Amino acid sequence: MIDAFHLAASRPWVIQQDALATILAVAQRYGEPEALQARLGRPLDNTRTVRMRDGVAVIPVTGPIFRYANLFTEISGATSTQVLATDIQAALDNSYVKGIVLEINSPGGEATGINELAKIIHAARGVKPIKAYGGGSVASGAYWLGAAADEIVIDETAQLGSIGVVMSFLDTTARDAKADVRRIEIVSSQSPDKRVDPATDEGRDKVQAIVDSLASVFVAAVADYRGATVQKVLADFGRGGVLIGADAVKAGMADRIGSLESVIAELAGSASTFKRKTSMSTGNKGQVTVSNTEDLRNALAAGHTADQITIASSDAAIAQARREGEDSGRKASTDEAIKAERTRIADLQALARPGFDAELKAAIEGGDSAANFALTLMRTAADRGITLDAMRKDASKPAAHAKPGDDAGSDKKPTLSVSTVFDGRRKAMAGGATK
Numbered sequence: 001m002i003d004a005f006h007l008a009a010s011r012p013w014v015i016q017q018d019a020l021a022t023i024l025a026v027a028q029r030y031g032e033p034e035a036l037q038a039r040l041g042r043p044l045d046n047t048r049t050v051r052m053r054d055g056v057a058v059i060p061v062t063g064p065i066f067r068y069a070n071l072f073t074e075i076s077g078a079t080s081t082q083v084l085a086t087d088i089q090a091a092l093d094n095s096y097v098k099g100i101v102l103e104i105n106s107p108g109g110e111a112t113g114i115n116e117l118a119k120i121i122h123a124a125r126g127v128k129p130i131k132a133y134g135g136g137s138v139a140s141g142a143y144w145l146g147a148a149a150d151e152i153v154i155d156e157t158a159q160l161g162s163i164g165v166v167m168s169f170l171d172t173t174a175r176d177a178k179a180d181v182r183r184i185e186i187v188s189s190q191s192p193d194k195r196v197d198p199a200t201d202e203g204r205d206k207v208q209a210i211v212d213s214l215a216s217v218f219v220a221a222v223a224d225y226r227g228a229t230v231q232k233v234l235a236d237f238g239r240g241g242v243l244i245g246a247d248a249v250k251a252g253m254a255d256r257i258g259s260l261e262s263v264i265a266e267l268a269g270s271a272s273t274f275k276r277k278t279s280m281s282t283g284n285k286g287q288v289t290v291s292n293t294e295d296l297r298n299a300l301a302a303g304h305t306a307d308q309i310t311i312a313s314s315d316a317a318i319a320q321a322r323r324e325g326e327d328s329g330r331k332a333s334t335d336e337a338i339k340a341e342r343t344r345i346a347d348l349q350a351l352a353r354p355g356f357d358a359e360l361k362a363a364i365e366g367g368d369s370a371a372n373f374a375l376t377l378m379r380t381a382a383d384r385g386i387t388l389d390a391m392r393k394d395a396s397k398p399a400a401h402a403k404p405g406d407d408a409g410s411d412k413k414p415t416l417s418v419s420t421v422f423d424g425r426r427k428a429m430a431g432g433a434t435k
Contacts, residue, residue: 050087050090050091052097053264053268054265054268055096055098055099055267055268056097056098056099056264057087057097057099057100058101058103058260058264059087059091059100059103060079060103061103061104061105061142061145062078062079062105062106063078063079064078064079064108065078065079065080065081065084065108065109065110065113065114065141065142066079066081066109066110067080067110067113068082078109079106080113081113081117084117084145088100088117088121088124089120092124092127095298096295096298098129098267099128099129099131099267100129100131100267101131101260101263101267102131102132102145102146103135104132104133104134104136104137104142104145104146105135105136105137105138106137106139106141108139108142108162109140109142110141111141111165111214114145115217115218117145118147118148118221118225119148121145121149122148125149125150129150130149131149131152131263131267132146132151132152132153133152133258133260134146134153134155134158134160134254135154135155135157135158135259135260136158136159137159138158139159139160139242140161140163143163143222143253144163144218147221148221151255152253152254153255153256153257153263154254154256154257154258155245155257156244156245156257157244157245158245158248158254159242159243159244160238160242160243160248161237161238161240161241161242161248161253163215163219163233163237163238163240164215165211165212165214165218166211167210169207219233219234222237226252226253228252236252237252237253238251287309287310288310289310344367344369344370345364347369348364348368348373351370351374353377356377359377360373
């Protein structure tokens with residue numbers, strides 16, 4: 001198992017020296033974190049909650065900052081970039097949160113994870129107001145995070161700065177020699193820099209290059225977030241030390257002196273200008289109107305009492321649903337009527353015969369059914385002296401080459417014309433007179 005001290009000492013830190021010394025002292029004293037857990041009786045996973053104040057999410061950034069939440073963060077009263085990222089994203093996703101305050105009192109922490117979290121905070125600009133408040137120490141990695149916010153507000157006694165990176169190594173060679181302890185490591189010949197010795201000039205130079213590279217990223221990020229140049233950050237932002245209150249504001253490291261309560265009040269009053277993705281609306285006197293269960297939960301979480309919560313009327317929703325239902329019904333009825341009318345006209349046209357065009361037109365325009373149109377055709381034919389037998393006799397004869405039964409099941413219908421019918425009638429009358 002890796003010793004807790006060597007695990008902590010082997011990492012680069014953006015943290016004040018005294019805070020790092022405390023962490024290393026705790027690790028060296030207790031050795032294995034699992035053993036310490038039994039002594040303290042604390043859970044392994046560190047938890048952090050977001051405090052809601054009038055729709056403002058207050059997220060504490062306290063103690064040393066580690067990448068992951070674990071027993072070590074519990075030991076130090078620390079936090080982690082992992083938990084902070086989760087809490088910040090939850091506040092951004094919550095439609096009721098008007099703004100976010102990072103309540104910072106931290107000496108900094110492990111370099112790994114700080115840059116990614118700072119980018120998340122910076123990306124939140126314009127999505128929701130996000131401000132950093134420092135009432136104590138806003139140093140090193142903690143200042144890196146605070147600089148990414150829209151604004152830094154600090155107390156007059158707050159300490160800002162400590163911009164830089166540090167790595168510590170414990171030289172135990174003398175102690176080990178006295179205890180007759182020897183450590184033998186065999187490093188692959190292809191990787192000569194895998195285990196550098198900081199006790200040598202060459203090894204120190206290589207470690208220094210790593211620290212300087214990390215510090216360059218730190219300085220460039222602060223310059224970008226604060227709208228300053230790298231040269232100004234290097235010259236005026238403490239040169240690795242800290243500035244207090246008004247001096248930090250004067251140097252451009254912070255925006256103004258203020259209090260946590262004032263920052264929360266400002267963000268809580270920004271409801272009229274902040275656009276939320278919810279139907280919930282608030283009044284000027286703390287009243288809030290909710291329209292669903294989620295809104296109600298958010299209102300209660302924000303501290304609204306029962307007499308300040310109003311349930312939105314459902315009249316508008318009911319009226320809208322009624323209108324949508326009527327529109328849908330009218331459309332369905334119209335579609336059905338069009339379909340029925342097309343079927344009716346097709347049936348009329350199937351019954352139509354040449355010479356009855358006027359009757360067909362009248363039936364279509366008058367809305368007659370196919371049955372009524374058939375009766376009309378029969379009456380009209382009778383008025384003209386045309387009988388059904390005559391119509392049958394006048395039907396065209398089968399072609400000479402047609403075979404009996406060829407017309408069985410055929411869809412072909414005999415065609416009649418006025419001239420054919422009347423010619424047949426005249427011939428029949430002439431034949432009767434001769435007889």
